[in-house]
Amino acid sequence: MSPQRAFVLATPALFVFLWSTGWIAAKSATPHADPLWFLTIRFACASVAIAAFALAVGAPWPKDRMAWMHAIVSGMLLHGIYLGGVWWAVKHGLTAGISGLLAALQPLLTALLAPFLLGEVISRRQWAGVATGLVGVVLVLSPKLGVTFGGAGAAAWAALGVNIVGMLAVTAGSFYQKRYVSTADLRTVTSVQYIGALLIVAPVSMATEPLFFDHSLEIYAVLAWSVLVLSVFNIALLLVMINRGEVTRVSALIYLVPSTVAVQAWLIFGETLTPVQGLGMVLTAVGVYLATSRQ
Numbered sequence: 001m002s003p004q005r006a007f008v009l010a011t012p013a014l015f016v017f018l019w020s021t022g023w024i025a026a027k028s029a030t031p032h033a034d035p036l037w038f039l040t041i042r043f044a045c046a047s048v049a050i051a052a053f054a055l056a057v058g059a060p061w062p063k064d065r066m067a068w069m070h071a072i073v074s075g076m077l078l079h080g081i082y083l084g085g086v087w088w089a090v091k092h093g094l095t096a097g098i099s100g101l102l103a104a105l106q107p108l109l110t111a112l113l114a115p116f117l118l119g120e121v122i123s124r125r126q127w128a129g130v131a132t133g134l135v136g137v138v139l140v141l142s143p144k145l146g147v148t149f150g151g152a153g154a155a156a157w158a159a160l161g162v163n164i165v166g167m168l169a170v171t172a173g174s175f176y177q178k179r180y181v182s183t184a185d186l187r188t189v190t191s192v193q194y195i196g197a198l199l200i201v202a203p204v205s206m207a208t209e210p211l212f213f214d215h216s217l218e219i220y221a222v223l224a225w226s227v228l229v230l231s232v233f234n235i236a237l238l239l240v241m242i243n244r245g246e247v248t249r250v251s252a253l254i255y256l257v258p259s260t261v262a263v264q265a266w267l268i269f270g271e272t273l274t275p276v277q278g279l280g281m282v283l284t285a286v287g288v289y290l291a292t293s294r295q
Contacts (some may be wrong), residue, residue, distance in 0.1 A: 011237055016253050018234040020260035024268060025222050025230065026087055032219035034212045035087035036205035040198065041213070042223060043079065046231035047194035050187065059187035068192060070180040075193025077173030079235075080200030085166025094159040102167045103257065105134075109171050111291075117175050126291045133287025139280025140259050174242060182243045186236055194231070259284050 029038055054061070062068045090099055111130045114120040181189055205211065213219065241253075259281040266273050 011241060012253055015234060015237045015241065016256045016260055018229055018237075020257045020264060021225070022230055023257075023261045024264055025226050026090055029219060029222045029226075030091060032214045032216055032222070034205065034209040035091040036084055036201045037209050037211045037213060038219075038223070038226075039083055039087060040202045040205050042226045042231060043194045043197045043201065045223070045227045047191045047198070049227065050191040050194070050232060054185075054187040054191060057187065059185050061188045062184060062192065067184065070176075071184065071189045071192035072196035072199070074173055074177045074181050075196025076200050077169045077176060078197075079193060079231075080197035081169035082166045082173065083197070084201045084204070085162045085169065089159040089163035089166070092159045092162075093156055094163055099163050102163050106167055106171050109168075110174065113171070113175065118178060129287045129290025131287070132290060133284050136259075136280045136282070136284030136287055140262055140277050140284060142276055142280070177239065177242050186239050186243075190232075190235060190239065253288060256284060256288055 026035075029035075053059075062071055086099060086103070111122055111126065115122055259277075262273060262277060262281075
């Protein structure tokens with residue numbers, strides 16, 4: 001097997017592992033920075049870093065105004081509204097369990113819309129995988145689903161609503177990426193997408209937050225991981241998978257994230273793992289296999 005073929009086969013597992021560390025990064029960053037201000041710094045650094053690399057290797061930039069617009073809109077959806085919504089909701093009282101469950105609903109929504117928006121044919125095997133994976137996710141998150149929001153009343157519902165908007169945005173962004181941005185050069189379009197994300201989070205942060213960032217070693221470590229690993233490398237993996245495969249199969253990988261986060265939280269923060277969660281992880285893995293297998 002060639003190294004290139006091996007990397008292609010390993011891409012989904014690597015993507016899930018790295019994507020799940022975003023939840024650990026969010027939890028670690030919360031005491032040290034305002035969420036939207038942190039994302040503003042993260043997106044700006046990622047855009048500059050990718051642009052510098054693209055210029056160094058002579059990668060082609062979007063050719064016309066419409067191509068620039070498509071890249072910016074996809075960035076607003078995939079990064080600005082999605083990550084901004086999730087980080088804001090967690091900061092304002094939404095539990096990680098509820099937030100994770102909302103994120104895991106994306107594959108179901110994607111499977112429902114893919115036949116109409118992209119003409120993808122969803123087989124019975126894939127539908128069975130989507131349903132099995134959803135059951136598994138609920139079992140993995142079941143110990144946390146009974147935990148109430150940190151806020152109360154309208155504030156709690158606001159956090160829930162903002163997180164739902166983020167989930168809808170990343171679903172729409174996946175379809176938009178597949179339809180309008182799939183032929184663009186990833187080395188340049190990703191930089192432009194982060195400009196679109198900045199157009200969302202920066203104004204909202206400056207209008208609503210005190211722009212707190214404590215300059216501690218911890219927050220800089222989280223920032224470095226978020227920029228280099230999550231915003232640069234792992235987003236490139238996501239866009240490659242969207243461009244090469246059906247969005248239903250790609251989105252089904254999101255089912256594996258809550259299980260991976262639970263294991264990481266057990267190792268890093270000492271959180272408990274129950275037998276019910278173990279069963280949920282098995283069902284989730286089976287569901288993802290059914291939904292993504294091409295045979």
